Amino acid sequence: MAKEHKETFDKLKSDIEWKETNNARSNLLGDRPAKVVDYSSNDGLINHGKEVLDESKQSLARSVGAMQDSLALGRDTAAKLQNQTDQIVRIHDNLEAIDDALERSKRIMTRMARRVATDKCMWILALLVIAAIIAIVVYKTKNKDDSDALVPNF
Numbered sequence: 766m767a768k769e770h771k772e773t774f775d776k777l778k779s780d781i782e783w784k785e786t787n788n789a790r791s792n793l794l795g796d797r798p799a800k801v802v803d804y805s806s807n808d809g810l811i812n813h814g815k816e817v818l819d820e821s822k823q824s825l826a827r828s829v830g831a832m833q834d835s836l837a838l839g840r841d842t843a844a845k846l847q848n849q850t851d852q853i854v855r856i857h858d859n860l861e862a863i864d865d866a867l868e869r870s871k872r873i874m875t876r877m878a879r880r881v882a883t884d885k886c887m888w889i890l891a892l893l894v895i896a897a898i899i900a901i902v903v904y905k906t907k908n909k910d911d912s913d914a915l916v917p918n919f
Contacts, residue, residue: 803809 804813
């Protein structure tokens with residue numbers, strides 16, 4: 766039931782919209798009452814000529830106004846495009862600077878990682894040497910009595 770009402774409502778709504786556009790179209794393009802012009806007399810021809818000149822002047826004034834509006838809009842659009850172009854150029858320059866900075870920082874980080882690895886290896890080696898020295902000293906102090914027995918007396 767609600768579905769049928771909705772379909773009917775949509776149909777009536779589209780009919781109203783069609784009528785409104787048709788009415789506007791008929792107002793714009795519809796038949797106008799024909800002007801009564803007296804072509805047989807000089808005054809009628811002169812009046813008709815004046816009406817045509819007035820309509821032409823009004824049409825020309827509207828055309829000039831539309832042209833000036835278009836010119837102003839074109840200038841405004843060109844100025845906005847120039848601003849956006851400048852902004853894009855600045856963004857591009859900034860991106861190149863950022864890219865260079867990232868490349869440099871990547872190289873620096875690689876060097877730092879190598880140095881850290883080398884430092885770790887050196888510390889481990891130093892600790893092993895110290896541990897070996899300590900082990901030798903401890904071994905010699907504990908086995909001092911046995912080492913004298915091995916040495917021959919002259």
